[in-house]
Amino acid sequence: MTLVGAQHSIFRQAAQMARETGALVTMADDEKAALESLRRAGGDLVMIDVSLDVPGFISALRAERIAVPTIACGIDATAERAVAAVRGGARDYLPLPPDRDLIAAAILSVARPSRDMIGASEAMRQVTDFAKSMAATAAPILIRGEPGTGKEVMARMIHACSGRTGHFVTVECHGVATAILESELFGHEPGDFPGAIARRVGRMDEAGGGTIFLRGVEALSPPLQARLLDLIQGQTAENGLPATLHQGARLITSSTSNLHSLVEQGRFRADLLARLDLAEIRLPSLRERGQDILTLAHHFAAQFATLYGTREPDFDDAAGSVLETYVWPGNVSELETTIHRAILLAQSPVIGTDALVKVDGTPLELSPEDQEDSMQVEPLIGHTVAEVERELILHTLERCGGNRTSASSILGISVRTMRNKLKSFVQAGISVAPCK
Secondary structure: OEEEOOOOHHHHHHHHHHHHOOOOOEEEOOHHHHHHHHHHHOOOOEEEEOOOOHHHHHHHHHHOOOOOOEEEEEEOOOHHHHHHHHHOOOOEEEEEOOOHHHHHHHHHOOOOOOOOOOOOOHHHHHHHHHHHHHHOOOOOEEEEOOOOOOHHHHHHHHHHHHOOOOOEEEEEOOOOOHHHHHHHHHEEOOOOOOOOOOOEEOHHHHOOOOEEEEEOHHHOOHHHHHHHHHHHHHOOOOOOOOOOOHHHOEEEEEEOOOHHHHHHOOOOOHHHHHHHOOEEEEOOOHHHOHHHHHHHHHHHHHHHHHHHOOOOOEEOHHHHHHHHHOOOOOHHHHHHHHHHHHHHHOOOOEEOHHHOEOOOOOEOOOOHHHHHHOOOOHHHOOOOHHHHHHHHHHHHHHHOOOOHHHHHHHHOOOHHHHHHHHHHHHHOOOOOOOOO
């Protein structure tokens, strides 16, 4: 992160607090120095003194196609200045002298420093073991999974296990205009476009000797797919195997989509996919990791208790039951925010069901739609074991959106057995959810 402002004691204190959270901090006296630093080395977060020209600074960032979250901060700033900074494009306003919790929360809002995949379920053990076995290689890795399953955490773990000395650099591909994303990835030279007044180093170069992580690679436009392919092909080793990118950077990508389906639809290049998925890691959804839910809940509870300086709470039996039976459509990310709210709402050292609420304050329970979809045991009484088995398989497959691999993992059977069962159902004239 970059801290912009006169380096008096309060700013130095804020910088030290940020470093204590694990952030790499660069100090800049003014907007010009900050821009020069960002052109040269990039960054994930800027905190700028509200007494400076925050709207002008953010306009300069946009003109040079530098996409970085900016938070205004100040000492006894007037409400007018704080509001003007936010209206000018700042993500938020942070008062100074700094509060350690606020500094940590600001950094956590744009970065996930964790390097560990929490959980001991068989589904997680398999993917984690495979990821670690590939970590020391230079092979590109594609991480697939539903939103909130921890794709960036997995990427950071791979980087941490790789022995690489360079930075771990994240680039968000979703929701970023092609021109801005191109400069973010590859940099630009003076005069490349109006507003390009100085040379900017791209994140690809910034990751030299480390890892470049492209989050949501399916969102790359056709021109950027072509440019990324050219870069990878230009670094292909003599033996034909993929080599590292610029200055030894390792490429990891993630996607919530089935890229092979996008290739069939003409929305993603087949030759680029062939380069990206030399190794593919599919992260299981949280509902496939039932035994990990309480482990993760306790991990997040300890994390937020430390953040707020409170005693680590426990969960009563009813709360534990709710956590284990809820379907978690938002996966690990939703569990994390739910525990964060619970820490803030809990009135005692033991968290009960009253503190487990959704973002709108409603209880954490099955929605009416989920209740209607959930399999009822009573209607199965009087049926044969084969009929009950068929109902269970079809119901699980439907809940997994037609994903054969996910459904097989939940049921504890092989994908081959699942396919054979489904084939027999189709032959019997029974409708089966489309394959995904």
